[in-house]
C-alpha cells in the first residue's frame with residue numbers, strides 16, 4: 562500500500578482565476594440514452610442538448626426517475642456498460658439481441674437510424690473541449706474520466722473505504738492516473754493537502770490521518786469533493802450531493818460547492834431535485850421530466866419566472882422554505898403534481914407532460930412541441946407558452 566509521509570504543511574491555495582469569456586467546455590447535442598428492458602426500450606434521455614462554458618455551473622433539476630443520472634452516466638462514458646451489465650445477468654433474448662446489434666453499430670460507427678431500428682445505449686454527441694467523447698474508445702476515455710472530468714458521488718459512507726485514511730483515499734485518483742510512476746510522494750501530499758484545504762477541512766495536517774467514520778457527514782461529502790478536485794479537473798459532475806443527508810449537512814455541502822465555485826474556474830454539472838441547492842449553486846438550469854429537457858435558462862429566471870407548466874408544478878409541489886410565505890401571499894397552493902409519472906417505455910404521444918398538464922389541448926396530445934427560445938437564453942418546450950397565465954415567484 563502507498564503511504565504518505567508526514568511533511569510540513571503547505572499553505573498553498575488555488576489561485577482564484579479570472580473568468581474568461583465563454584470558452585465552451587461541454588456541449589451535449591441530441592443526446593439519447595436508452596435501456597433495454599423486458600417491456601421494451603426505456604427512453605431515459607431523449608434528444609437532450611445543452612452547453613456548459615468555462616467557470617459555469619449548470620444544474621439538471623427534476624423529479625426522481627426523470628433521467629438525470631443517466632445523463633451523468635453518459636457523459637462519464639459508463640452508461641452503456643452499466644445498462645448492459647443488467648442485461649448480461651438477467652436479460653431476455655430480445656434484450657440481448659438489441660445489445661448485440663448496438664455493439665455491431667458501434668464498431669461500424671453507425672446510428673440506430675442506419676441500423677433501421679431503435680437501439681439501447683447512448684447516441685448523439687458529447688463534445689468536451691471540442692472532442693466528441695462518444696467517438697472515443699475505452700482506453701482514450703479512461704484518460705479523461707476521473708481526470709479532466711470528475712464525478713462526486715452522492716454523500717454516503719459507502720462511497721468511501723472505511724478502513725483507509727482520507728489522505729490515502731484522496732491521493733488514489735492521482736496514483737491511478739500516474740501510469741509512469743513519476744509523481745513524487747511529496748508532490749502527492751502537497752496536492753492532497755491543497756484539495757482538502759480547498760474544501761475547508763479543519764486541521765487537515767493532523768486529521769488527514771483519520772478514517773471516514775471520524776468525520777461528520779458534511780465533512781465526508783466535502784472530502785468526496787476534494788477527491789474529485791485532486792486531478793484539477795476541467796468539469797466536475799455532482800449527482801444529488803445533498804440527497805440522503807439532513808438539512809444541516811445539506812447546508813454545509815452547499816457551502817462547499819459554493820466555495821469550489823468561487824475559488825476555481827471549473828465547469829460544473831450539478832444534478833439535483835433540491836431546489837435550494839440548484840438556486841444557490843448554479844448559473845443555469847435545465848428542468849427534466851420523463852427523459853426530456855422541458856426548460857433551460859439562467860437559474861434566477863427559471864426559478865422566479867418558470868415558463869413550462871411542469872417547472873411551475875414541480876416548484877409548487879415542494880417549494881423551499883423561503884418561498885412558502887411568498888406562495889401563500891400570492892394565494893397560490895402548494896400541491897403535488899396530479900397524475901402519475903409517465904412510463905418511459907411507453908412515453909405519451911406529443912408533449913411528454915400532457916397527461917399531467919392542466920393547460921393541455923388537442924395539439925399537445927398529437928404533436929411534440931419544439932424547444933423554443935422564448936426570451937434570450939430561456940428555452941421552453943411548450944406549444945402554449947404565450948397563452949399561459951403570468952407566473953412569478
Ligand SMILES: Nc1ncnc2c1ncn2[C@@H]1O[C@H](COP(=O)(O)OP(=O)(O)O)[C@@H](O)[C@H]1O
Nearest residue numbers: 596603605624625626627628629630631644647
Ligand atoms: N440499469 C437500468 N436498467 C433499466 N432501467 C434503468 C436502469 N437505470 C435506471 N433505469 C431507469 O431509467 C429511468 C431514469 O433513471 P435515472 O437516470 O436514474 O433518473 P434520475 O436520476 O432522474 O432519478 C428511470 O425510470 C429508471 O428506473
Ligand code: SF4
Nearest residue numbers: 912915918925943944
Ligand atoms: S405543450 Fe401542452 S401539454 Fe405540454 S406543457 Fe405545454 S400546454 Fe401543457
Ligand SMILES: [Mg+2]
Nearest residue numbers: 629630631801
Ligand atoms: Mg439520479
